[in-house]
Amino acid sequence: MTELGAVRAALKAQRIETPSWAYGNSGTRFKVFAQAGVPRTPYEKLDDAAQVHRFTGVAPSVALHIPWDKVEDYAGLAKYAEERGITLGTINANVFQDDDYKLGSVTNPDPAVRKKALQHLLECVDIMDATGSRDLKLWFSDGTNYPGQDDIHARQDRLAEALHTVYERLGDHQRMLLEYKLFEPSFYTMDVPDWGTAYAHCLELGEKAQVVVDTGHHAPGTNIEFIVALLLRAGKLGGFDFNSRFYADDDLMAGAADPFQLFRIMYEVVRGGGFTDDVAFMLDQCHNIEAKIPAIIRSVMNVQEATAKALLVDAEALAAAQHDGDVLAANAVLMDAYNTDVRPLLADVRQELGLTADPIAAYKGSGWAERIVAERVGGEQAGWGA
Numbered sequence: 001m002t003e004l005g006a007v008r009a010a011l012k013a014q015r016i017e018t019p020s021w022a023y024g025n026s027g028t029r030f031k032v033f034a035q036a037g038v039p040r041t042p043y044e045k046l047d048d049a050a051q052v053h054r055f056t057g058v059a060p061s062v063a064l065h066i067p068w069d070k071v072e073d074y075a076g077l078a079k080y081a082e083e084r085g086i087t088l089g090t091i092n093a094n095v096f097q098d099d100d101y102k103l104g105s106v107t108n109p110d111p112a113v114r115k116k117a118l119q120h121l122l123e124c125v126d127i128m129d130a131t132g133s134r135d136l137k138l139w140f141s142d143g144t145n146y147p148g149q150d151d152i153h154a155r156q157d158r159l160a161e162a163l164h165t166v167y168e169r170l171g172d173h174q175r176m177l178l179e180y181k182l183f184e185p186s187f188y189t190m191d192v193p194d195w196g197t198a199y200a201h202c203l204e205l206g207e208k209a210q211v212v213v214d215t216g217h218h219a220p221g222t223n224i225e226f227i228v229a230l231l232l233r234a235g236k237l238g239g240f241d242f243n244s245r246f247y248a249d250d251d252l253m254a255g256a257a258d259p260f261q262l263f264r265i266m267y268e269v270v271r272g273g274g275f276t277d278d279v280a281f282m283l284d285q286c287h288n289i290e291a292k293i294p295a296i297i298r299s300v301m302n303v304q305e306a307t308a309k310a311l312l313v314d315a316e317a318l319a320a321a322q323h324d325g326d327v328l329a330a331n332a333v334l335m336d337a338y339n340t341d342v343r344p345l346l347a348d349v350r351q352e353l354g355l356t357a358d359p360i361a362a363y364k365g366s367g368w369a370e371r372i373v374a375e376r377v378g379g380e381q382a383g384w385g386a
């Protein structure tokens with residue numbers, strides 16, 4: 001039997017980081033639908049993030065994307081966050097939106113471009129020093145579109161060199177999280193296409209280098225929970241970028257497309273001892289047509305539900321069935337946990353934390369949505385990429 005007290009305690013201790021860019025306008029390459037009341041500055045993004053934490057109690061940190069969240073004074077931004085009961089989390093580097101990076105950033109054949117990209121990555125570590133952030137998240141759009149376009153082997157050498165330089169710059173308590181993605185924007189080769197490539201680089205670098213799994217970055221049908229189990233076993237799972245996909249890198253709300261997959265992932269996290277501060281649970285998603293703040297609250301709740309179900313798996317009964325080779329019984333143990341309605345449990349947990357049972361209803365009743373529409377007039381709305 002699973003001990004319910006321990007499950008409750010674990011759910012109260014869970015932390016889910018929200019991405020600053022999810023609060024801004026976003027869209028597809030066909031159209032960005034602007035929404036009223038959307039933040040105009042990184043400060044206003046933090047105001048919104050504080051609302052998500054206020055009603056969920058488990059989302060106290062916000063990931064920044066540089067330069068989308070560029071400010072003069074990062075220590076001041078951290079103080080602003082603190083005054084609102086939250087902190088600044090992972091710093092996401094951005095070496096994919098500059099004309100110079102057409103043929104790559106740190107793997108570009110031109111040393112001058114490589115140098116520029118490297119400077120940005122190092123500047124991100126300076127920002128981490130000012131914000132007190134632990135993690136630097138690196139995702140590279142680098143790659144090629146056509147066979148023969150560039151030397152695959154040489155690009156790996158250039159990547160390794162840049163990663164090494166950044167790794168050396170990290171402070172004692174800082175980490176580098178390397179994110180992989182199968183394709184897009186490069187269509188023939190990506191320089192970090194899969195967990196194996198990320199793992200190989202991280203292994204070479206050392207223990208401060210860890211792999212981050214973005215759930216939208218795999219080929220259809222990929223068994224993501226297997227990757228999670230493997231990375232945890234190797235001590236190389238640094239965190240997640242949670243989001244949902246139906247087709248490619250859709251960045252829909254976490255747990256919306258396939259809540260069963262999210263449960264299977266969370267089960268491997270729990271099983272593999274990854275339910276600790278060493279694994280960062282982050283959202284990386286965009287809300288193109290739905291209201292942003294309640295969508296982020298919904299995503300946090302979806303991650304919590306998957307986590308609760310994973311924590312409810314009867315480990316003893318599962319081990320016994322596995323030991324006996326009882327395939328059906330083992331599967332039934334997992335399915336029993338998955339099919340449990342954990343919403344009453346989470347409602348209780350929230351109330352024990354002094355929150356209302358229904359965060360979405362509480363947000364709707366708070367008047368925040370109306371207030372930001374009224375107040376945030378004039379100026380330019382922040383968007384994905386601005």
Ligand code: LRH
Nearest residue numbers: 092139179214241249284
């Ligand atoms: C790339 C990615 C990466 C970026 C974010 C905006 O697709 O997942 O994490 O930083 O999207």
Ligand code: MN
Nearest residue numbers: 179214241284
């Ligand atoms: Mn991501």
Ligand code: MN
Nearest residue numbers: 214216217249
């Ligand atoms: Mn992505």
